[in-house]
Amino acid sequence: MQKSQIGRPRAFDAEAALEKAMMIFWAQGYEGASLTDLTEAMGISRKSLYAAYGNKEDLFRKALQRYEEGPGAYVAEALQAPTAREVAMAFLAGSARANTLPGLPAGCLGVQGALAAGEAGQVARETLTKWRAHGQALLRDRFRQAVQVGDLPVGADPEKIARYVMTIANGVAVQAAGGATCEDLQHVVDAALQNWPPA
Amino acid sequence: MQKSQIGRPRAFDAEAALEKAMMIFWAQGYEGASLTDLTEAMGISRKSLYAAYGNKEDLFRKALQRYEEGPGAYVAEALQAPTAREVAMAFLAGSARANTLPGLPAGCLGVQGALAAGEAGQVARETLTKWRAHGQALLRDRFRQAVQVGDLPVGADPEKIARYVMTIANGVAVQAAGGATCEDLQHVVDAALQNWPPA
DNA sequence: AAACTTCTGCACCGATCAGTGCAGAATGCG
DNA sequence: CGCATTCTGCACTGATCGGTGCAGAAGTTT
Known part of the structure; x- marks a missing residue:
């Protein structure tokens, strides 16, 4: 026009x-x-x-x-x-x-745009970021232990494996918020774990 | 106390x-x-x-x-x-x-808690949800086409593959917001694509 | 029963929000 | 030049935010 x-x-x-x-x-x-x-x-x-x-x-x-x-x-x-x-x-x-x-x-x-960090929300945002990082650290420690007992190959990197697993979980959360069903997500999870350990 | x-x-x-x-x-x-x-x-x-x-x-x-x-x-x-x-x-x-x-x-x-949907933000939230779903639909259509030309096996489910790929991408976005580097994320992505197509 | 403490409900605070009315300045067209 | 139109800056609106002061009710202990 x-x-x-x-x-x-x-x-x-x-x-x-x-x-x-x-x-x-x-x-x-x-x-x-x-x-x-x-x-x-x-x-x-x-x-x-x-x-x-x-x-x-x-x-x-x-x-x-x-x-x-x-x-x-x-x-x-x-x-x-x-x-x-x-x-x-x-x-x-x-x-x-x-x-x-x-x-x-x-x-x-597209994912973060609905986040609010207007001074007030910033603390909550940081709290959650730390919380997720903490969960990832727990996984990493667990995988580190798995390497020590031979449950994971010696070359495996616990940090990377933990990040891989947590990334899937984060994606699952976003998908769920968008309306995906448990069945849908179980398929995704199954596929993600078909190669293990994720090199 | x-x-x-x-x-x-x-x-x-x-x-x-x-x-x-x-x-x-x-x-x-x-x-x-x-x-x-x-x-x-x-x-x-x-x-x-x-x-x-x-x-x-x-x-x-x-x-x-x-x-x-x-x-x-x-x-x-x-x-x-x-x-x-x-x-x-x-x-x-x-x-x-x-x-x-x-x-x-x-x-x-832990992921959604920083989202804001106080009446005002709800529209934005829906907009973004639709936007992500649209992107996923584009992937699905592309994979559907791939099945037709034999690029993907006949048994492959384009919908599930698209959801798999988009879930990784969503997780990558959350990880990036938490401070992960491009290198970190590239490793995750490589690992996620090691089995293809994700059955 | 008296004394004491902490509860509850309501009104209220200053700050900030998205959005608007008004007045004056600036530009393009005839 | 002068008119028409749309720009800009500022003050302002009603609504809502998180958080609080006050007064009276309620329950526990002595």
């Missing part, structure tokens, strides 16, 4: 500002990103934000779309790979890379 | 009330659970809550501990299994079951 060119033109770059908004949502989550946080990062006023993007929800949706085209572009790329296995490899390697890019928020906007 | 028995005793069951609080945090996340939500579910007044548990953060920590002893007890149990492989199997099967128990919130408090 063509916009009439009458009136004062907007004084900021809408695309660049959206990029900034995406970063804030990515790092702080939807509710954790206050309008003040957003407008300060975007360098525009509240009124300009509402005029240009609608409301906060609309802005979030547009930021998510932008994420898909930017840091999340590896998904579309991976889907183009010639074989199913290469699709899976490209997709997962891309997610490992995109979720840990230096200078960008860690994790995936 | 012994509490002196002077004065009016509390008129509610502190353990039962904590259980209710855990459910609210589990379903709505830390920030999404307002004091009003909590006190209504627990059936006590604000003042009683503060007197009995400290503040909201303390209550959350106690609820997390309660979760560990209740729905999360499968972790401690799994760690007792005789072999490393059985530990991993019990742990993951337990997570699949505990994350999908009927009548309880879906997912894991």
Whole structure:
């Protein structure tokens, strides 16, 4: 749709500002990103934000779309790979890379975007991160012990095995939140443990 | 520490009330659970809550501990299994079951607890859930096509393979948020793809 | 029964939230 | 130039947040 060119033109770059908004949502989550946080990062006023993007929800949706085209572009790329296995490899390697890019928020906007860390929630967030790390440490210690008694081969790395197992469990939690059934998830778990130990 | 028995005793069951609080945090996340939500579910007044548990953060920590002893007890149990492989199997099967128990919130408090869904955030939460499901559908369609061209065996289930791959990716996102490096995650991904297709 | 302690319910606090009204400045078109 | 239109900045709204002060009720101990 063509916009009439009458009136004062907007004084900021809408695309660049959206990029900034995406970063804030990515790092702080939807509710954790206050309008003040957003407008300060975007360098525009509240009124300009509402005029240009609608409301906060609309802005979030547009930021998510932008994420898909930017840091999340590896998904579309991976889907183009010639074989199913290469699709899976490209997709997962891309997610490992995109979720840990230096200078960008860690994790995936699609998973973390609903996280809230607006000062108040930050403590809870850290508490949970530590809690998950603790659980992973328990697994690692257990696997370390398994190596000592010969239950796992001497070359096995307890740290990596623990991370592998915990990553599956974390994924299971996200899937469950999205509505997957126990049966669905049991299949995933069975598949994940078919090669053991995970080299 | 012994509490002196002077004065009016509390008129509610502190353990039962904590259980209710855990459910609210589990379903709505830390920030999404307002004091009003909590006190209504627990059936006590604000003042009683503060007197009995400290503040909201303390209550959350106690609820997390309660979760560990209740729905999360499968972790401690799994760690007792005789072999490393059985530990991993019990742990993951337990997570699949505990994350999908009927009548309880879906997912894991340790992962979802930082999610916010206080009315305002609920729309964002649904948006993201749909977004992840969409990505998974793209993978499924791609694998379906792979079956048709013989790239995947005829018996392969594209839906299950897509869920497997997406579960790993979800787990990777949580791990990255917890500080895992790209190298760490690449190892996980490599291990997850060692058996292909994941039967 | 008296004294003492701690309970409960309600109103209230300052802070912050998303979103808006208003006034004035700035630009494009005729 | 001057009009029309849309921009920007600021103050403000009603609602909600976590947390608290107060007053009176209730139960335990002596």
